[in-house]
Amino acid sequence: MTSKELQTLLMFGVIVLITLGITLWASRRTRTTTDFYAAGRKISGAQNGLAVAGDYMSAASFLGIAGLIAFFGYDGFMYSVGFLVAYLTVLFLVAEPLRNIGKFTMADVLSFRLRNRSVRTVAAISTLIVTLIYMIAQMVGAGSLVSLLVPSLDYNWAIIIVGLLMIFYVIFGGMLATTWVQIVKAVLLMGGTLILSILVLSHYGFSLGNFFDAIHGVVGKYCTGGGTLKDGACSSGTLVSQSYLTPGLRYHGTYGQLDLISLGLALVLGTAGLPHILMRFYTVPTARTARSSVVWATAIIGVFYILTTFLGFGAATLVGKAHIANQNLAAPLLAEAVGGTLFLAFIAAVAFATILAVVAGLTIAGSSAFAHDIWLNVVKRGREDEREQVLVAKITAGIIGVISIFLAIALHYSNVAFLVGLAFAVAASANVPSIILSIFWRRFTTAGMISSMLVGLISSVILIMVSPAIMAVDPPGTAAAAAHLIQAKALFPLENPGLVAIPLSFAVAIVVSLVTRDEAAVETFSETNVRANLGIDAEV
Amino acid sequence: MADATSPQDGGKSIPARNTEVVDDQHTALRDWQAIERDSEFRELVRTKRNLIIPATIFFLLYYFVFLIVVGYMPDVANASVFGNINVAYLFALSQFFMAWILMGIYVWRAGTFDRLVERIVARVRGGNKE
Numbered sequence: 082m083t084s085k086e087l088q089t090l091l092m093f094g095v096i097v098l099i100t101l102g103i104t105l106w107a108s109r110r111t112r113t114t115t116d117f118y119a120a121g122r123k124i125s126g127a128q129n130g131l132a133v134a135g136d137y138m139s140a141a142s143f144l145g146i147a148g149l150i151a152f153f154g155y156d157g158f159m160y161s162v163g164f165l166v167a168y169l170t171v172l173f174l175v176a177e178p179l180r181n182i183g184k185f186t187m188a189d190v191l192s193f194r195l196r197n198r199s200v201r202t203v204a205a206i207s208t209l210i211v212t213l214i215y216m217i218a219q220m221v222g223a224g225s226l227v228s229l230l231v232p233s234l235d236y237n238w239a240i241i242i243v244g245l246l247m248i249f250y251v252i253f254g255g256m257l258a259t260t261w262v263q264i265v266k267a268v269l270l271m272g273g274t275l276i277l278s279i280l281v282l283s284h285y286g287f288s289l290g291n292f293f294d295a296i297h298g299v300v301g302k303y304c305t306g307g308g309t310l311k312d313g314a315c316s317s318g319t320l321v322s323q324s325y326l327t328p329g330l331r332y333h334g335t336y337g338q339l340d341l342i343s344l345g346l347a348l349v350l351g352t353a354g355l356p357h358i359l360m361r362f363y364t365v366p367t368a369r370t371a372r373s374s375v376v377w378a379t380a381i382i383g384v385f386y387i388l389t390t391f392l393g394f395g396a397a398t399l400v401g402k403a404h405i406a407n408q409n410l411a412a413p414l415l416a417e418a419v420g421g422t423l424f425l426a427f428i429a430a431v432a433f434a435t436i437l438a439v440v441a442g443l444t445i446a447g448s449s450a451f452a453h454d455i456w457l458n459v460v461k462r463g464r465e466d467e468r469e470q471v472l473v474a475k476i477t478a479g480i481i482g483v484i485s486i487f488l489a490i491a492l493h494y495s496n497v498a499f500l501v502g503l504a505f506a507v508a509a510s511a512n513v514p515s516i517i518l519s520i521f522w523r524r525f526t527t528a529g530m531i532s533s534m535l536v537g538l539i540s541s542v543i544l545i546m547v548s549p550a551i552m553a554v555d556p557p558g559t560a561a562a563a564a565h566l567i568q569a570k571a572l573f574p575l576e577n578p579g580l581v582a583i584p585l586s587f588a589v590a591i592v593v594s595l596v597t598r599d600e601a602a603v604e605t606f607s608e609t610n611v612r613a614n615l616g617i618d619a620e621v
Numbered sequence: 622m623a624d625a626t627s628p629q630d631g632g633k634s635i636p637a638r639n640t641e642v643v644d645d646q647h648t649a650l651r652d653w654q655a656i657e658r659d660s661e662f663r664e665l666v667r668t669k670r671n672l673i674i675p676a677t678i679f680f681l682l683y684y685f686v687f688l689i690v691v692g693y694m695p696d697v698a699n700a701s702v703f704g705n706i707n708v709a710y711l712f713a714l715s716q717f718f719m720a721w722i723l724m725g726i727y728v729w730r731a732g733t734f735d736r737l738v739e740r741i742v743a744r745v746r747g748g749n750k751e
Contacts, residue, residue: 155709159691162684162716169680169720172727173673290704297705328691328698328709338692345688349681369735376724383717607653614665615738617651617745 085422086231092430093227096269097246100262100437104250107258115620117255117471118185118449119363122621124260126370130377133361135263135435136442137164137352137378138270138385139215140222140409141501143435146386147415148408150393151400154301154325156332157393159341161386163348168382170353172375178520178613180362180371184620186446187356188454191515194605195527198462201454203534207511208356208450210538211504213485215357216443218500220244220489223436225409225497230429237490244486247440251448251478256364259441266431266438271385273431277412278388280419281395292391295398299325303333309556316556325397336574344502347579351505354512357439357446368616395419409497440485448478502577503545510537510582514590520613522594523606529594537586544578547571656745665737672730676723683719687712 111117124132142164149157183189188204220240227239250258285291304310306318314320323329332341352358362371396411399418405411416428452474457465514533518525545551552571555564575581612618656662691698691709698709 158710158713159688162687162713166680166684166716166720169677169723172724173677289706293705324705326705326707326710327695329695332692341692342685342688345684349684369731372728372731376728379720379724383721387714387717607657608651610666611651611653611656611662614662614669615656615742615745617742 085426086233088423088426089230089429092426093433096430096434096437099265100246100250100258100434103261103265104254104258107254107261111253111255111257112471114185114453114465114467114470114474116257117474118360118445118453120256120260122364122366124364126365126373127377128260128264129361129365129370129374131267131381132260132263132364133358133374133378134381134385135265135267135270135438136357136361137382138267138435139439139501140219140226140432140436140497142385142389143270143274143392143432144222144226144409144412145497145501146389147392147396147412148405148410149331150389151396151405151411152402152408153331154296154299154394154397155328156330156341158390159332159344160348161389163345164352165379165383165386167349167352168375168379170350171358172372172379174517174520175353175359176362176371176375177368177616179359179516180365180368181613181616181619182520182609183363185360185363185453186449187354187359187512187516188450188458191519191530192454192458194519194525194602194609195530195599197527197531198459199531200527201458203531204512204515205450205454205459207507207534207538208454209447209481210542211354211508211511212356212443212447212450213481213488214500214507215355215504216440216447216481216485217488217492218497218504219436219440219443220485221492221500222409222497223433223440224489224493225407226413226429226432226436229407229410230413230425236493240486240489243436243440244482244489246437247444248479248482250437250441251444251482252475256445259438259445260361260364262434262441263438266434267381269431269434271381273428274385274388274392276424277395277416277419277428278391280424281391281399281415284395284399284419292394292398293326296394297324297326299394299397299401301325301330301402303330305334307334311556325394339580340575340577343575343577343580346583347502347506347509347577350513350579350583351509354508354516355504356450356508356512357442360446360449361442363620366621368619444478444481447481448474451477506545506577506579506582507538507541509579510541510586512537513583514587518590518594520609523603523610524594525590525606526594526597526599526602528597528599529590529592532593533586533590536589537582540585541578541582544573544575544582547573548576548578549574550576651745656741659741661737661741661744665734665741668737669734672727676727680719680723684716687716 115121146157146160179190182193187208188201191204192200220243223243224236224240227234228236250262300322302310302320302322304315304318304320308315308318365371365374392412396415400414405414413425413429417425452470456473457470511534515530549571551565552567552569553565554568690712700708702708702711
């Protein structure tokens with residue numbers, strides 16, 4: 082084992098010890114279902130803001146965006162913008178009503194007016210699907226990170242360790258441990274990113290002008306008309322060379338431009354439909370603290386995403402695309418280039434903490450969807466037994482952990498950023514129309530909601546399966562890791578299904594609601610409206 | 622989706638009776654329809670709507686205009702502002718400040734909602750002893 086590996090393992094060990102300590106502390110404070118799912122609703126606005134930030138800045142943000150910018154220049158930064166602006170949707174439309182109406186899960190809000198077990202079932206299934214996709218992305222990221230930095234540790238073992246740790250956090254520490262793991266991670270990630278950015282800037286004498294001149298000098302190439310670039314020549318189309326600061330290296334041509342809009346739509350709406358983020362708003366005591374947690378989160382996340390400028394473009398200028406074998410490792414490689422191996426070990430450990438915090442948040446969202454929505458409200462028809470519920474939630478957390486370990490091992494070669502993009506698109510299409518309409522539209526019916534959720538879920542998943550991200554004919558000699566899953570011409574031209582699936586889901590919700598009648602839903606809208614606005618009778 | 626955010630006040634005739642349901646979500650029996658008709662409550666919903674709908678339309682427009690400039694208007698996007706810093710990058714950066722400023726305005730205005738909510742809740746609780 083090399084000293085680089087030892088340093089990395091040591092740093093990882095420190096992170097694991099801190100998080101295990103938090104879990105043990107939290108386990109003594111976790112008894113009831115409210116403790117387990119919502120940390121007793123005693124988290125403050127600032128703490129929850131940090132935890133939301135910790136839950137949100139996943140492997141896709143830290144490793145993924147840096148890699149995308151390092152490979153595609155400006156276009157990678159579009160993710161940073163979309164991920165941040167999305168919090169306006171959360172603040173204006175979702176956070177406060179959700180806290181006022183719901184109890185533990187996304188389905189609480191959806192099934193509030195439409196008191197229907199099928200609504201809960203569909204919402205829980207959607208939660209589980211979005212959560213699992215998101216989780217696999219994180220675990221594949223962890224596996225790649227560990228197996229590349231600590232080659233003596235096998236990819237599969239890395240996945241198993243991450244999986245077991247997350248099961249441990251959730252089962253023993255519940256939401257309280259998860260929250261504090263996220264807070265610690267957010268602080269570490271912000272610190273690491275800040276130091277890395279300063280080191281990059283110091284390379285340019287702390288002159289933004291010099292830095293941008295250097296980025297301007299980096300040239301990216303692509304072929305028009307979908308041709309592939311090989312040895313400086315295009316298989317078809319013409320070769321375009323442009324600066325890394327010029328948009329279009331990734332999104333060019335008619336479909337590329339549409340894909341940019343599609344991605345933007347999925348990102349700006351998707352966050353409001355991510356179950357693990359929504360669930361965080363139940364951990365604070367009131368709607369007012371839910372509001373302040375969004376503001377805190379947005380302040381922190383905004384600074385982070387602005388700093389991705391330095392991570393991504395820094396990797397492009399100081400490391401260079403040619404020296405980055407794995408896109409997801411652009412940020413760690415940059416850390417090594419500007420700070421040496423010890424700093425690399427630190428940044429890798431921060432990335433590892435990032436992944437641990439996010440998978441813990443996802444596990445608890447998934448386990449609550451099963452235990453609270455399906456088990457308690459569908460199977461047991463609302464007859465509550467606190468001890469049994471917590472037990473069921475813990476068992477589910479274990480099962481989710483094991484399933485994601487297997488899926489992450491099976492999907493070894495998947496692209497992390499792509500999987501997270503898929504989760505956002507599915508969340509935006511399946512969940513967001515129903516969440517918004519159930520809070521604001523009196524005429525929304527049970528049939529409208531169920532059909533919209535199913536259409537959103539199925540259409541987004543199918544469109545992704547037949548998109549160029551999955552379907553393409555690779556040129557001969559493509560490595561297995563880079564090959565597309567289905568070797569045929571794509572049936573749908575866009576990589577992101579948002580532009581079609583989101584409007585479709587909204588349209589189905591509205592049309593089906595207008596042609597069906599649902600007296601109970603219309604009647605209970607008054608209660609929804611009053612409670613969403615006043616916070617009266619909100620869960621405490 | 623801005624039009625879907627407006628509750629159809631007064632447009633429907635709502636049966637004037639309680640929804641007599643008590644379960645884990647619906648803890649108390651209240652006359653929700655009466656509260657909904659309350660003039661102060663209507664004022665609350667109206668002032669919130671007057672802030673949220675324009676703010677939502679504004680940020681979505683600002684964001685999608687940005688996407689269109691980046692995707693479809695290369696001449697504008699590539700125009701230089703300072704040296705090599707172009708419109709595309711500054712427009713992206715401005716989205717962050719736009720979000721922070723809009724949030725600031727929302728939080729500042731939400732203080733007014735909170736006071737109104739407190740007044741209504743005190744009245745509802747006072748007139749409806751549990």
